[in-house]
Amino acid sequence: MGTSSPRRLTKYCAYVKSQAPVGLREVYWNHSFILSKGFASWVIQYFFLIVHEIKDIPAIHPLLIFQVITKPQIKAMSRFGGNSLGVDERSTKKGHHPLHIPLSAISWQNAEDDKRVYEFIAGFYTALSAKAEAMAVKNNFVYMNYASQFRDAISSYGANNRERLQEIASKYDPLKVFEKLQPGYFKLI
Structure with a gap:
């Protein structure tokens, strides 16, 4: 069953439950960058280059999801003096540009693999930040809803x-x- 087909809420909930069974460990991690086709392509290539490092972890399910905060969204967020998130038309070095949020969602089975997963994902975002700096697309905003417990989302505002x-x-x-x-x-x- 695809996730874009029309269905009753009960069937969708059953589908979601089957994809994320109870008992798995999870971590979400994100950071924002100025939207750049070159950087987005690099992120995808880099993720697939390194993801093999954790493929032997039982029940590992690493995901990379792209979210974008568009120019119209940023413009709306800038009305009435801005917002508490610090995302507005002045929030990027280059001015009014959309933001790109590569989000990693990883689930796995055993507590003894926590350290490996956390080190993997921290290393991934360290590399993203370095590349973003080199490409002049760095931004500070961390989306709180998908920020890991190791990030300080509020300070990013x-x-x-x-x-x-x-x-x-x-x-x-x-x-x-x-x-x-x-x-x-x-x-x-």
Whole structure:
């Protein structure tokens, strides 16, 4: 069953469950770059060049997904003085350009393989950052929904935005109820 065919929600949920069985370990990792056909092509080639390094890990399922924040999306995000994410028409060195987010989603079976997977994915993004720097397409934004626990997504929004979010949190949640009761995830404190 393809993922683009029309179907009832119950059938789609059953399909998703079959593709991601309960009990697998997962990590998501991303970073944004200025959209560049040359860089995007290099990312794909590099991923397929190195992915063999983890192919022997039981139940390994490495994915590379491309997401783009388009010019119209960035323009909309720039209205009313911008947004807390730090993504606006001034957010790239080259000005108003779409952003490219290579997202890695990797699942595997055993805890004893965690270190290997984490080292693989960290090395992959270190190489992407170096190449992006060389190609002048580097950007700082990290998309929080798919950021690994090893990344500081909130700092990627910029110091001013982080400070503003902390001020808002202090005003509306002075006892830090939402910070303390929410397990895991990214915190402002």
